[in-house]
Amino acid sequence: MPNSHPKIKVGVLGATGTVGQRFIQLLATHPYFVIHALGASSRSAGQEYAQVTKWKLATPIPVFVRRMIVQECKPDAEGFSECGVVFSGLDHDVAGDIEFAFRAAELIVFSNAKNYRRDPVVPLMVPLVNPHHLPVVRHQQTTLSPPTKKGYIVTNANCSTTGVVVPLAALEKAFGPLETVMVTTLQAISGAGYPGVSSLDIMDNVVPYIGSEEEKIEWETSKILGGVNDDGKGFDHHAHAPLKISANCNRVPVIDGHTACVSVKFRRETPPSLEDIRKAFADYTCEAQTLGVPSAPPQAIVVHDAPDRPQPRLDRDLHNGACVSVGRIRPCGVLDVKFVCLVDNVRLGAATSSIMNAEIAVERGYIV
Numbered sequence: 001m002p003n004s005h006p007k008i009k010v011g012v013l014g015a016t017g018t019v020g021q022r023f024i025q026l027l028a029t030h031p032y033f034v035i036h037a038l039g040a041s042s043r044s045a046g047q048e049y050a051q052v053t054k055w056k057l058a059t060p061i062p063v064f065v066r067r068m069i070v071q072e073c074k075p076d077a078e079g080f081s082e083c084g085v086v087f088s089g090l091d092h093d094v095a096g097d098i099e100f101a102f103r104a105a106e107l108i109v110f111s112n113a114k115n116y117r118r119d120p121v122v123p124l125m126v127p128l129v130n131p132h133h134l135p136v137v138r139h140q141q142t143t144l145s146p147p148t149k150k151g152y153i154v155t156n157a158n159c160s161t162t163g164v165v166v167p168l169a170a171l172e173k174a175f176g177p178l179e180t181v182m183v184t185t186l187q188a189i190s191g192a193g194y195p196g197v198s199s200l201d202i203m204d205n206v207v208p209y210i211g212s213e214e215e216k217i218e219w220e221t222s223k224i225l226g227g228v229n230d231d232g233k234g235f236d237h238h239a240h241a242p243l244k245i246s247a248n249c250n251r252v253p254v255i256d257g258h259t260a261c262v263s264v265k266f267r268r269e270t271p272p273s274l275e276d277i278r279k280a281f282a283d284y285t286c287e288a289q290t291l292g293v294p295s296a297p298p299q300a301i302v303v304h305d306a307p308d309r310p311q312p313r314l315d316r317d318l319h320n321g322a323c324v325s326v327g328r329i330r331p332c333g334v335l336d337v338k339f340v341c342l343v344d345n346v347r348l349g350a351a352t353s354s355i356m357n358a359e360i361a362v363e364r365g366y367i368v
């Protein structure tokens with residue numbers, strides 16, 4: 001986007017929540033976008049943002065946002081109709097109806113919520129993996145009810161899925177389709193929003209259950225790694241080489257950063273060497289980088305060679321939380337190779353992905 005182009009006004013739905021706060025922090029100085037409207041529940045609506053938000057980030061609330069009046073999440077509430085893009089960090093209990101209404105009112109919605117991820121005409125887009133799914137929004141505009149001229153919805157993936165699918169995409173790009181993936185996650189408490197998991201449940205503990213999380217990783221991965229159908233009207237879900245994937249998800253006492261231990265079997269008969277796998281991770285580049293969008297990290301995957309990395313506390317801030325860290329690449333006695341990966345669940349796992357998806361949409365002419 002040329003520097004002379006005026007910034008695009010954006011709204012944030014769920015602006016007071018964990019993901020909403022990251023949106024505000026990341027958008028406050030954004031070169032393409034300017035925050036114009038904030039929405040949350042009726043508990044917050046009508047009040048100044050700083051009064052109703054339990055701000056949990058280490059940087060202060062941006063000065064111009066502090067006194068903005070939080071609106072109800074309705075497309076006709078003040079400010080939203082002037083927005084070129086609306087980012088959603090809404091609770092999934094309400095995201096379905098609200099995002100539907102914004103799309104129907106001809107607004108472009110980039111959502112973190114799970115509600116539309118499985119819709120056959122909604123792109124489930126991880127910006128470091130599958131921006132080639134974006135053109136399906138044109139089909140969405142004509143077939144999803146109501147038809148729209150401008151409005152559409154793009155979702156990003158579950159935060160754990162995002163951290164795993166980037167290294168898997170790098171392996172598929174270099175070595176062809178994968179056959180089997182086993183994933184065990186160690187997920188941060190911020191993944192459950194605020195106030196989230198009670199301290200009495202998580203301190204000195206591991207909780208081996210996160211509702212629906214395993215099914216999300218297993219289902220979303222194939223949609224993301226798959227292509228677009230030949231007619232451009234939907235997604236092939238990796239049907240040419242169905243992926244067997246099994247996930248185990250655990251909540252651990254970490255504030256930010258989801259770790260995943262991943263084992264992989266390739267479809268090709270002779271697996272690549274560990275050295276070639278390391279190189280495939282380190283060399284992986286994606287469209288967000290070639291387009292040069294502002295949130296794209298200089299390295300999509302940072303490979304760590306120290307035997308005890310990546311670690312959430314040490315590595316989640318790399319490239320402003322916009323990359324995936326990978327380490328401990330080693331042979332697997334059951335499948336072919338195993339490794340550990342780490343993603344910042346609230347940045348690349350949530351707000352950064354939505355913003356980067358929107359940046360890609362700007363560069364490709366889907367937001368004008």
Ligand SMILES: NC(=O)C1=CN([C@@H]2O[C@H](COP(=O)(O)OP(=O)(O)OC[C@H]3O[C@@H](n4cnc5c(N)ncnc54)[C@H](OP(=O)(O)O)[C@@H]3O)[C@@H](O)[C@H]2O)C=CC1
Nearest residue numbers: 014016017018019040041044089091092113159191193194
């Ligand atoms: N946290 C994470 O790591 C990730 C979260 N997500 C997804 O992002 C979304 C937001 O998550 P998170 O920020 O953690 O959740 P939070 O619980 O921290 O925030 C929820 C937000 O939704 C708003 N909200 C709740 N009820 C209503 C309502 N009836 N009408 C309008 N707004 C409402 C809240 O406003 P109010 O303050 O007024 O109640 C708040 O702004 C969820 O769908 C989640 O699944 C996705 C990836 C990662």
Ligand SMILES: N[C@@H](CC(=O)OP(=O)(O)O)C(=O)O
Nearest residue numbers: 112113114158159187191192
């Ligand atoms: N369930 C994730 C966060 C989340 O909200 O996921 P989703 O966007 O898929 O509902 C976690 O607890 O870490």
